[in-house]
Amino acid sequence: MSEADSGQDQAVEETGDLRDKLQAMEKRLSKLRATRGQFHDAADRNAEQRNSVQSQYKEHRQKLDTKLEEIREIRNEIKNHKERRNSIQSQMKELFGRQRTSRDSERKGRSVGAEYNKLNAEVKAIEERLETSGTIGLDKEKALVKQVKEMRKRLIELEPQLKTQELIKVDLDDIEGTIARMKQEADDAHKLMLEWVAKADEESKDLDEMFSHRDFLKAEGDRYHEAFLAEKEKANEIHAKTVELMKQVTEVKGLIKAERDERKSWIDDHNASVVAEMQTAAESDEVADELVKSLLEQGNLSMGGTMESDGPEEAQRSKRKPKQKRKRVTPWRKK
Secondary structure, eight states: OOOOHHHHHHHHHHHHHHHHOOOOOHHHHHOOOOOOOHHHHHHHHHHHHHHHHHHHHHHHHHHHHHHHHHHHHHHHHHHHHHHHHHHHHHHHHHHHHHHHHHHHHHHHHHHHHHHHHHHHHHHHHHHHHHHHOOOOOHHHHHHHHHHHHHHHHHHHHHHHHHHHHHHHHHHHHHHHHHHHHHHHHHHHHHHHHHHHHHHHHHHHHHHHHHHHHHHHHHHHHHHHHHHHHHHHHHHHHHHHHHHHHHHHHHHHHHHHHHHHHHHHHHHHHHHHHHHHHHTTTTTTTHHHHHHHHHHHHHHHTTSOOTTTTOHHHHHHHHSSOOOOOOOOOOOOOOO
């Protein structure tokens, strides 16, 4: 076996090994692509679940916002009734204070009235004594006159207080009526406040359930999103392996193609050499030149004559005239 044939057999064997390797790599590549597709499908399913839950979360959030607005209005009503109640109670405290002051003034006015009446009675008694009694001495009379003057002066001081006392009595009656009305209004405001508080408590029960469902939807959406990211990461890892394996497949295909081209080149060179060896003088000018040169050197060929080995028959055959060409017969045409 020639060295070329041995190299060719080795190349064929190596090409077979590469093809087996390529086939195994392509099977592995197919499995990687299938696995990557499975991860992508799982990621898509998780994304669909996530989007569905997030849509439900958005819709539920709108309902929750509406409910919160309703409760906010209820709490505003509670606040308004509470402020009204507190305001009325504050005014009532002020009126109670004024009432106490009025009562104190009334008690004070009563003492003022008693003092005024007492002084007035004493003044009249002293004056009557001075007019009717003839036994009073001069010094005693002067002292009584002086006492009457001071008592009249005190009566003049008490008269304005007596007039004010009359006004206080009138205000005191108005304060009591006003306090009674305000107390009723405060009770009504407190009652309304309690009704709104009860309504707020009732609505708060639904609100707690809505908050709980909102938290559940958010947790579910986060869970599906994390699962989506995990599947995507797995798919990306498989994709990286797929890309690397595709590069290796491309390299192996390049080696197989190079060996195929090299083997084809060997076959072409071999066929060319065989064809060159089998060419006759009529097919190759080089072979004809070599043959003529060899015959001339041996003396078996003379230019323009015949060879010695040619016999009479061959010479006679060479003198025969060439055959005439047959005349071409034109087919009969129908006139």
